[in-house]
Amino acid sequence: MDIPVAANILGTTGAVCWSVQLLPQIFINYRRHNTEGLQASMMLLWAVAGVPLGVYNIVEELNVALRVQAQILTFLSLVTWAQCLYYGKKYSVNKCITAVISLLLLLGGIETALIFALRVAKQRDLQWPMILMAVLSASFLAAGVLRHYWDIYTHRTVRGISFIFVAIDAAGDLFSLVSVVFESRIDVLGMVIYGTELALWIGVFICGLVFNFLPWITERARKEPEAGEREVALHEMPSSTSVFRTASGSDVVMRRPQQQL
Structure with missing residues (x-):
C-alpha cells in the first residue's frame, strides 16, 4: 500500500514527539526525587494502551512511524511508572527494574500474539477485532489522563505533572491525528484514538490555566x-x-x- 509522503512526515513528527514526551517528566522526577501528584496508575494504563495501539497500527499497516510510536509509549510509560514505585513507594532499584522487564516481556508477548491473530482475522474480513483494539487503546489512554483529572478535582490544582510533557504529548497526538487524515484512506478509528487523548490534554491545559496560572497572576x-x-x-x-x-x-x-x- 502506498503511503502518502505527507502521512509519513506527519507520522514521523508525531512519533518523535511521543519519543521524547515523557523525558521532561522523567527528568523532573529524577531532579526533585519525588513523584507526588503524578499518578502511577496513569503510567501503567498508558503502558497497557501501547499494546492494542501497536497491534492496530501494525495490522492496519499505518506508516512506520506510528507503528514504532506505540512501542516507545509503552517503554517510557513503564520507566515513569518505575519512578513512581521508587520515589513514591520506596521500592528498591532491583525491584523496579525487575517489574519493568517483566511487564515489557509480558506486554510484548501479548502484542506479538495479537498481531498474528488479528492478521488472520483481517484476511477473513472480520472487522470487530480491529474495532476492539481501537476501543481498548483509546479507553486506556483516556482512562490514564482521566485519573489525573480526579487528582485535579480533589486538590483543585494541576500538580506533579510537567506541562512541557503535556505540550509535547498533545503535539504528538495532533501530528499523529493529521497523519491518519493524510493516509490513502481515512481511518476513523485511528482518528478517534489520537483525537480523544488530544481533547483530554487540552482540558488539562485549561485546568492549569484556571487553577495554577490565573491564581499566580x-x-x-x-x-x-x-x-x-x-x-x-x-x-x-x-x-x-x-x-x-x-x-x-x-x-x-x-x-x-x-x-x-
Missing part, C-alpha cells in the same frame, strides 16, 4: 502594590529611626538607671 499583582508601599514607607522614615540608631538608642535607655544608681 492574581497573587503577583496583589503583592506588587504591597511591595511598592513598603518601599515608599521605608524612604519616608527619618534617618534617626533606622534599625541601627534604634538599637543604640535602646542602649542609652538601658544605661540611665545604672547611672542613677
Whole structure:
C-alpha cells in the first residue's frame, strides 16, 4: 500500500514527539526525587494502551512511524511508572527494574500474539477485532489522563505533572491525528484514538490555566502594590529611626538607671 509522503512526515513528527514526551517528566522526577501528584496508575494504563495501539497500527499497516510510536509509549510509560514505585513507594532499584522487564516481556508477548491473530482475522474480513483494539487503546489512554483529572478535582490544582510533557504529548497526538487524515484512506478509528487523548490534554491545559496560572497572576499583582508601599514607607522614615540608631538608642535607655544608681 502506498503511503502518502505527507502521512509519513506527519507520522514521523508525531512519533518523535511521543519519543521524547515523557523525558521532561522523567527528568523532573529524577531532579526533585519525588513523584507526588503524578499518578502511577496513569503510567501503567498508558503502558497497557501501547499494546492494542501497536497491534492496530501494525495490522492496519499505518506508516512506520506510528507503528514504532506505540512501542516507545509503552517503554517510557513503564520507566515513569518505575519512578513512581521508587520515589513514591520506596521500592528498591532491583525491584523496579525487575517489574519493568517483566511487564515489557509480558506486554510484548501479548502484542506479538495479537498481531498474528488479528492478521488472520483481517484476511477473513472480520472487522470487530480491529474495532476492539481501537476501543481498548483509546479507553486506556483516556482512562490514564482521566485519573489525573480526579487528582485535579480533589486538590483543585494541576500538580506533579510537567506541562512541557503535556505540550509535547498533545503535539504528538495532533501530528499523529493529521497523519491518519493524510493516509490513502481515512481511518476513523485511528482518528478517534489520537483525537480523544488530544481533547483530554487540552482540558488539562485549561485546568492549569484556571487553577495554577490565573491564581499566580492574581497573587503577583496583589503583592506588587504591597511591595511598592513598603518601599515608599521605608524612604519616608527619618534617618534617626533606622534599625541601627534604634538599637543604640535602646542602649542609652538601658544605661540611665545604672547611672542613677
